[in-house]
Amino acid sequence: MTRAFIGVGSNIGPEDNIREALRRLAQSTSLVSISTFYREPAIGHPEEPEFYNGVVAIDTDLPPATLKWQVLRPIEAALGRQRGPDRYASRTIDLDLLLYGDSVTDPDIQTRPFIAIPLYEIAPDLVLSDVGVAIREVAEQLATPDMQPLPEYTHSLRNELLTV
Numbered sequence: 001m002t003r004a005f006i007g008v009g010s011n012i013g014p015e016d017n018i019r020e021a022l023r024r025l026a027q028s029t030s031l032v033s034i035s036t037f038y039r040e041p042a043i044g045h046p047e048e049p050e051f052y053n054g055v056v057a058i059d060t061d062l063p064p065a066t067l068k069w070q071v072l073r074p075i076e077a078a079l080g081r082q083r084g085p086d087r088y089a090s091r092t093i094d095l096d097l098l099l100y101g102d103s104v105t106d107p108d109i110q111t112r113p114f115i116a117i118p119l120y121e122i123a124p125d126l127v128l129s130d131v132g133v134a135i136r137e138v139a140e141q142l143a144t145p146d147m148q149p150l151p152e153y154t155h156s157l158r159n160e161l162l163t164v
Contacts, residue, residue: 001030001059004067005123007096007106007115011042012080014052015153021075021093022056022161028071031161033057035118036154038147043088052150053114055098057122064100072097104130113142 006025010017018037025031037054060067072095080092098106098115109115109128119126120139127134 005099009053009094011051030059033122055118
């Protein structure tokens with residue numbers, strides 16, 4: 001089994017869409033950990049609904065390409081995700097493969113607090129292999145004035161989806 005980390009976000013029906021995406025992910029993989037989810041304004045679109053963002057850890061036997069194309073993208077499609085030219089457009093669900101084993105698959109980890117901070121929470125000893133930097137250092141350097149933790153929502157996800 002390989003440990004992978006998935007960035008999860010939504011600003012269209014986020015409470016329901018994130019919950020359903022994680023339910024579906026848990027059916028295809030072993031859901032290991034769920035970070036705190038945060039609410040924050042949409043990047044570049046302050047008029048759009050706020051995003052909920054977090055990170056989950058999974059264990060999987062699937063190779064990264066199979067995980068992305070046969071698990072993550074079909075979950076997005078099932079929940080109505082439509083991709084267009086605007087990378088920051090509103091969406092029902094966004095599932096991004098951030099790390100697969102020791103391989104960093106998403107360079108945004110180093111620039112996006114809504115990725116780095118939740119990742120640090122569930123993998124505090126992680127070192128980003130591509131740059132040799134500890135996730136702790138990355139998380140500590142990123143400003144977070146607009147990130148509002150959602151402890152009750154996070155707690156309900158963990159209670160429903162993580163087995164003891």
